[in-house]
Amino acid sequence: MSRVIGLVQAKGGVGRSTVATTLAGELARASSVALVDCDMPQGTALAWGNIRRRIGRAERLAVDTARGQAELEEKVGRYRRTADYVVLDGPPHVGEMTRAILALADLCLVPIGASAAELWATANLLLLVEEARSARQFDLRIVWTRFRGHTRDARDLSAMVSAALTYRSLEATLGYRGAYASALGQGLTAAELPDTQARREVAALVDEVKRIVGATGEHPAPDPQPRG
Ligand SMILES: Nc1ncnc2c1ncn2[C@@H]1O[C@H](COP(=O)(O)OP(=O)(O)O)[C@@H](O)[C@H]1O
Numbered sequence: 001m002s003r004v005i006g007l008v009q010a011k012g013g014v015g016r017s018t019v020a021t022t023l024a025g026e027l028a029r030a031s032s033v034a035l036v037d038c039d040m041p042q043g044t045a046l047a048w049g050n051i052r053r054r055i056g057r058a059e060r061l062a063v064d065t066a067r068g069q070a071e072l073e074e075k076v077g078r079y080r081r082t083a084d085y086v087v088l089d090g091p092p093h094v095g096e097m098t099r100a101i102l103a104l105a106d107l108c109l110v111p112i113g114a115s116a117a118e119l120w121a122t123a124n125l126l127l128l129v130e131e132a133r134s135a136r137q138f139d140l141r142i143v144w145t146r147f148r149g150h151t152r153d154a155r156d157l158s159a160m161v162s163a164a165l166t167y168r169s170l171e172a173t174l175g176y177r178g179a180y181a182s183a184l185g186q187g188l189t190a191a192e193l194p195d196t197q198a199r200r201e202v203a204a205l206v207d208e209v210k211r212i213v214g215a216t217g218e219h220p221a222p223d224p225q226p227r228g
């Protein structure tokens, strides 16, 4: 059975496409993945996918776009039958598309960086989340990104969020690292660059997401032949 993971947030530049492309690229190592760019014409995930295909790293990865709710519903319906994971990269506002993602995803991830503006944007988003949850249960997690746990700002903000939001956060956090920005531009994931910390963060992110939605469609190496 296929798992649908949506990246939503009401503000641009928070890391939705970074998390979406990272998950899509990493999950596609062992499973089939469809990454749907729902933020057209921005098209960050689409551009990343095009580069990734050109460099020969998109073997189990399909990259597609959806420009409206009906197209998204139709494509998710189709990919649910053909892909192990469907990753939806959402737009930077609360509207029809974000609503559609909240109605379709098994797990919604909400990236927040260390800025008050992102916290305010999240407050707008959460009204939609409540609306979606009154219709249907699904998992939702805050993802701390550009995380600088040692700075006072990050600590204050994180305490503010814990107090203000009743939503759970992923244990995995993404730090503020050049590897995320350069990976995005090269059609890679940060785990494919020589940054040990980023690799560790990405591995923890992918493991935790799999644990929440339930790993699916992995193609483990066959058992060794019995001797005799
Ligand atoms: N953890 C991070 N550390 C450093 N730069 C990041 C990080 N996450 C995202 N970025 C950079 O911030 C910019 C916006 O990220 P992006 O994922 O495109 O945001 P969104 O899709 O929410 O608009 C990009 O240039 C990206 O490379």
Ligand SMILES: [Mg+2]
Residues within 6 Å of the ligand: 016, 017, 018, 039, 042, 044, 045, 089, 090
């Ligand atoms: Mg984006």
